Amino acid sequence: MAIVISPSILSCDFADLRGELAKIAGADFAHVDVMDNHFVPNLTLGLPVVERIVAASPVPVDAHLMIAEPDRWAPAYAEAGCASVTFHAEAATAPVRLARELRSAGARAGLALRPATPVEPYLDLLGEFDMILVMTVEPGFGGQSFLDGTLPKITRLREAIARTDADVWVQVDGGISRATIERAADAGANVFVAGSAVYSAQDAAAEVDALRSLAQG
Ligand code: DX5
């Protein structure tokens, strides 16, 4: 299974986006957290900034939309060149229709689940998505502690994917660090988002490499 490292720029210096993006050139994606202060109690950035990040990033952009009404807003992120667009199941009206729209705009389609959102309703629809994001903290803020209670959900999801012939990635986001990444990998995750772990490290590039080798086991 591909091991994919997607550092979150939420914890970077937003006054130097280009320089901060350059530090993660050794990663697979740049994870960009879009928050609208409705779906989550925090506000970050929107489409005009994401368009500039797509242009400046040395790696493809993995957009995580923590927004209300993703059916209305998410396709524009795919059209802006994000390689992967993930929206929340709790916010979407028609997740399958939206995933199809994202794919037809050329992006990978991701479905995100808050820690308390069950994965079971989506297990018969796995082929409609390229990635399922199991949030390992409540979405909204960086720097929170990894919730071990989400591990069984990751395992149930990975087992369900194995019963299909779909190549669906399982992403984890929240509290991923050298201390937790192996637990998430052992449970069945293969895409790892890390914000504070990467951007609070002395050497962000070395931290990406360290996380990758721990995840590879
Ligand atoms: C939180 C965001 C995360 C955040 C993770 O809602 O979705 O991507 O940046 O930050 P850390 O890795 O610090 O938990």
Ligand code: ZN
């Ligand atoms: Zn995120």
